Amino acid sequence: MEKRKITIAEGDGIGKELMLACRNILEAAEAPLEYLPIRMGKEVYLEGMKSGIPAMAWDDMARTKVLLKGPITTPQGGGYKSLNVTIRKTMGLFANVRPVRAFAPYVKTHFPDMDLVVIRENEEDLYAGIEHQQTSEVVQCLKLVSRPGCEKIVRYAFEYAKAYGRKKVTCMTKDNIMKHTDGMFHDVFDQVKLEYPEIQTEHYIIDIGAARLATAPERFDVIVTLNLYGDIISDITAETCGSVGLGGSANIGKDFAMFEAIHGSAPDIAGKDLANPTGLLQAACMMLVHLNLPEHAHRIQNALFRTIEDGIHTADMKSEHTKHVVGTQAFAQAIIERLGQEPSHLVAVKPTNHALRLFEPKRRKVTKQLVGVDVFLDWDQDDRNPDILGRMLDELAGDALQLKMITNRGVKVYPYGRPETFCTDHWRCRFVAADSLLDEEHVNMLEAKGVAYTTALDLLERLTNAQLNFIKIENLYLIDGERAYSLGQGE
Numbered sequence: 308m309e310k311r312k313i314t315i316a317e318g319d320g321i322g323k324e325l326m327l328a329c330r331n332i333l334e335a336a337e338a339p340l341e342y343l344p345i346r347m348g349k350e351v352y353l354e355g356m357k358s359g360i361p362a363m364a365w366d367d368m369a370r371t372k373v374l375l376k377g378p379i380t381t382p383q384g385g386g387y388k389s390l391n392v393t394i395r396k397t398m399g400l401f402a403n404v405r406p407v408r409a410f411a412p413y414v415k416t417h418f419p420d421m422d423l424v425v426i427r428e429n430e431e432d433l434y435a436g437i438e439h440q441q442t443s444e445v446v447q448c449l450k451l452v453s454r455p456g457c458e459k460i461v462r463y464a465f466e467y468a469k470a471y472g473r474k475k476v477t478c479m480t481k482d483n484i485m486k487h488t489d490g491m492f493h494d495v496f497d498q499v500k501l502e503y504p505e506i507q508t509e510h511y512i513i514d515i516g517a518a519r520l521a522t523a524p525e526r527f528d529v530i531v532t533l534n535l536y537g538d539i540i541s542d543i544t545a546e547t548c549g550s551v552g553l554g555g556s557a558n559i560g561k562d563f564a565m566f567e568a569i570h571g572s573a574p575d576i577a578g579k580d581l582a583n584p585t586g587l588l589q590a591a592c593m594m595l596v597h598l599n600l601p602e603h604a605h606r607i608q609n610a611l612f613r614t615i616e617d618g619i620h621t622a623d624m625k626s627e628h629t630k631h632v633v634g635t636q637a638f639a640q641a642i643i644e645r646l647g648q649e650p651s652h653l654v655a656v657k658p659t660n661h662a663l664r665l666f667e668p669k670r671r672k673v674t675k676q677l678v679g680v681d682v683f684l685d686w687d688q689d690d691r692n693p694d695i696l697g698r699m700l701d702e703l704a705g706d707a708l709q710l711k712m713i714t715n716r717g718v719k720v721y722p723y724g725r726p727e728t729f730c731t732d733h734w735r736c737r738f739v740a741a742d743s744l745l746d747e748e749h750v751n752m753l754e755a756k757g758v759a760y761t762t763a764l765d766l767l768e769r770l771t772n773a774q775l776n777f778i779k780i781e782n783l784y785l786i787d788g789e790r791a792y793s794l795g796q797g798e
C-alpha cells in the first residue's frame with residue numbers, strides 16, 4: 308500500500324513522550340504513513356518567532372493536508388496568541404469534533420452509558436479575538452457569527468450523524484439573550500434539520516444543556532454548538548467520562564485537517580513518563596479514518612480497549628479494575644502486544660468508511676437600509692448623570708436625527724432611567740431619523756425613515772466640536788425589512 312505523508316508536531320510539555328508512544332503504535336500496526344516532523348510551540352516562540360510556527364511549517368502542512376499535533380503551551384493573559392487558534396483559523400478548520408465514550412467499569416465514571424460527540428464551530432464567535440479597551444473602565448470583545456459559518460458547521464453535524472449512524476443532533480445556544488448572533492445559529496439549525504428528516508433534533512439553551520450534560524450525558528448523541536460553549540462543554544464531557552487524558556479531537560477544514568488530544572501540555576507531569584497517550588492515540592485513529600484507512604484505526608482502537616479491559620492503566624485511569632499502573636511507554640507497549648485482539652466487554656469498533664460530504668455555503672444578497680446609529684461615548688463628567696448627557700445630546704442631534712435613548716452597559720438610563728442603575732464611563736447613544744415612526748417592536752408594520760451616511764458623519768462632527776469623545780459608531784440597519792440590531796434593556 309502506498310504510504311501517505313503526514314506532518315507531525317510534538318508540541319510542548321508531555322507532547323514529546325505522547326508522540327513517541329503513538330508513533331510506535333502506528334508503526335507496529337503497519338499504518339502506511341510517512342512522517343514529516345515540524346517544529347512549533349513554546350521553544351519556537353522563545354527563539355523570537357512571534358507566531359510560534361516557522362514559515363516553512365505552513366507549507367509542509369498545506370502540502371501534506373494533515374497534521375497530527377501534540378499539545379502546545381499558551382501563556383495566559385498577555386503574551387502570544389494561542390497557536391491552536393491560529394492554526395484553526397489560518398487553515399480554515401471550521402469543525403472541531405470531539406467524541407467522548409465511557410470505558411466503564413474499567414475507568415471510573417458516574418455515566419457508564421455515555422457515548423456522544425461534541426461538534427463545535429471552530430473559527431468564529433468570541434474567538435475572533437478582537438478586543439479593545441475603550442474607556443478607563445470598559446473593555447470589549449467582539450462576538451462575530453456569520454451565516455455561512457453557521458451553515459457549514461450545522462450541516463457538518465448532520466452529515467456526521469448520518470455517516471456514523473447516530474440518531475439525534477442537539478443544538479445548544481443562548482438565543483434567549485443573544486437573539487441576533489446565537490439566534491442566527493439556531494435559525495440555521497431549524498432550516499438545515501428539515502433536510503435530514505431521519506435524524507431526531509432538539510434545542511437547549513446552553514446553560515440548562517450544560518447542566519443536563521453534567522448530570523445525564525447518556526441522553527445526548529451529537530451536539531452542535533458555537534465556539535465558546537463547545538470549548539467548555541467538550542471539557543465537561545471529557546472530564547465526566549473519566550479523565551481529560553482519554554479524548555481525541557479532529558479539526559476539519561475543506562483542504563486540511565489537524566488531529567490532537569483534547570488535553571493541554573500538562574507541565575506538572577511532563578518528562579515523567581506519567582502521561583496517558585490515549586487522547587493523542589484516539590486522535591491518530593480519527594486521522595486514519597480521515598485518510599481512508601479505517602481498518603488500521605479500528606485495529607488500534609480495539610487493542611486500546613483490550614488493554615484498558617485487561618486492567619493495564621496509566622495513573623490517571625486508576626480504579627478498582629486496575630491491575631497494573633504503568634508509564635506512558637509501557638502502556639503503548641501493552642497496546643502493541645494486543646494488536647489484532649478485540650475487547651470482550653467494551654463494544655468493539657467495526658471497520659466502516661465514514662467519508663463525509665462537505666458543503667460550500669451559498670452566498671446571499673440582502674437589502675440594507677440605514678435607519679439610525681448607535682454612537683458610543685467615553686464620558687465621565689457631571690457625576691455621570693445620564694440626564695445631563697441626555698439633554699446635551701438632545702440639543703446636538705440636529706434637525707435630521709433624534710436621540711432615542713442612552714444605555715449604560717446595555718441598560719436604558721435615558722430618558723426615564725432609574726437612579727439605582729450603576730453607570731460606568733461608557734455610553735451607547737441611539738440616534739434615529741427625526742420624526743421617525745419607527746416602533747421597535749412593530750418595525751415591520753411601520754414606515755422606517757432612512758438615514759443618510761453623511762447625516763451620521765455630521766452628527767459625529769457636532770459631538771466632537773462639543774468636546775464629546777466618541778469611541779465608535781454602529782449602524783442600525785433594517786435587513787430585508789427586519790430590525791437587525793438589539794433593543795436596549797428596558798427600551
Ligand code: NAD
Nearest residue numbers: 378379380381391552569570571572573575576582583623
Ligand atoms: P492540561 O490539560 O495540560 O492539564 C490539566 C490536568 O490534567 C493536569 O493535572 C494534567 O496533569 C492532567 N493531564 C492532562 N493531560 C493528561 C494526560 N495525557 N495524562 C494524564 N494527565 C493529564 O491543562 P492546563 O494545565 O490548563 O494547560 C496547560 C497548558 O496547555 C496551557 O499552556 C494551555 O494553554 C495548554 N493547552 C493546550 C491545548 C492544545 O494544545 N490543544 C489544549 C488545552 C490546553
